[in-house]
Amino acid sequence: MTAPIRVLVCDDQVLIRTGLATIIDAQRDLETVGECGDGQAAVDLTARLRPDVVVMDVRMPVLDGIQATRQLAGAGVPHPVKVLVVTTFNLDEYVYEALRAGASGFLLKDAPPAQLLHGIRTVASGAALLDPEVTRQLVGRYAARIRPADRADPDIPLTPRELEVLRLLADGRSNSEIAAALVISPETVKTFVSRILTKLDLRDRVQAVVYAYRRGLVT
Incomplete structure (x- = not known):
């Protein structure tokens, strides 16, 4: 059997990150290796836990998700990690800034669980989550x-x-x-x-x- 995809969940709302972790851990090929509530903690935990994918919120205390993504996956990062940004805010500016920061994909929190799981697997495989036409626009x-x-x-x-x-x-x-x-x-x-x-x-x-x-x- 292949090793499961290791996922770190970062969201400042406990209920949301617990729910995401529960959905992830119900899959045989996925595993939640850590949870945290701010971007700086995500950066620190990633260095220690080495997840395959970080599921990242945008608006968080201490360090927001965009800045954390830039530190984890931005240009010049020696060992970039794949980041899937998941947020309640459907703003083009957030999507654009997340991708510019180095994120491999972007989802809204009201997406169905199957879409979240597909997103994690897609990003982990090295592919981008956004549809080519959406990316172009x-x-x-x-x-x-x-x-x-x-x-x-x-x-x-x-x-x-x-x-x-x-x-x-x-x-x-x-x-x-x-x-x-x-x-x-x-x-x-x-x-x-x-x-x-x-x-x-x-x-x-x-x-x-x-x-x-x-x-x-x-x-």
């Missing part, structure tokens, strides 16, 4: 903040074909849609995406979208 809405004023960076270490795939990925295309556009197989697209993430030292597709906007690859 979200990052596109804030593109002016992250897109450089000059033209595309000529020093991007990708082949012309990899750049094509990255541009389509940043446009919100799924693997099958990218395959159809480039007349290649979905398996080949997966290979290209994996190479892109490795070459650019990115964790998932969400980070690749933000990278493409930052480098002026998407108009």
Whole structure:
């Protein structure tokens, strides 16, 4: 048997984090390894417990979920952990800031338990939780903040074909849609995406979208 996915639950409301932990622990492939009520405690516990996924609230005392996510999964973190942000606040600003901080996914607390469990498994697998179209709309809405004023960076270490795939990925295309556009197989697209993430030292597709906007690859 494979080891269960280790989850740390961080929420300042005891009832909510206990409920989340109960849902998680009812699954054979998931395990709650710790609970805490503020972002600083999440950072400290992550260093000690080494969870696979941190389920993170946004509005919390001491250190909010966005800042905690940045410390756990942001750019330059030596050993980033995957963070799934779960909040009651359905604001684009929160979603955007969470993804910019390094989160791999975003859910609302009123999502059904099955969606939460799917989110944890998805993030743990290395995939991003947000639908590609949602990602495109979200990052596109804030593109002016992250897109450089000059033209595309000529020093991007990708082949012309990899750049094509990255541009389509940043446009919100799924693997099958990218395959159809480039007349290649979905398996080949997966290979290209994996190479892109490795070459650019990115964790998932969400980070690749933000990278493409930052480098002026998407108009």
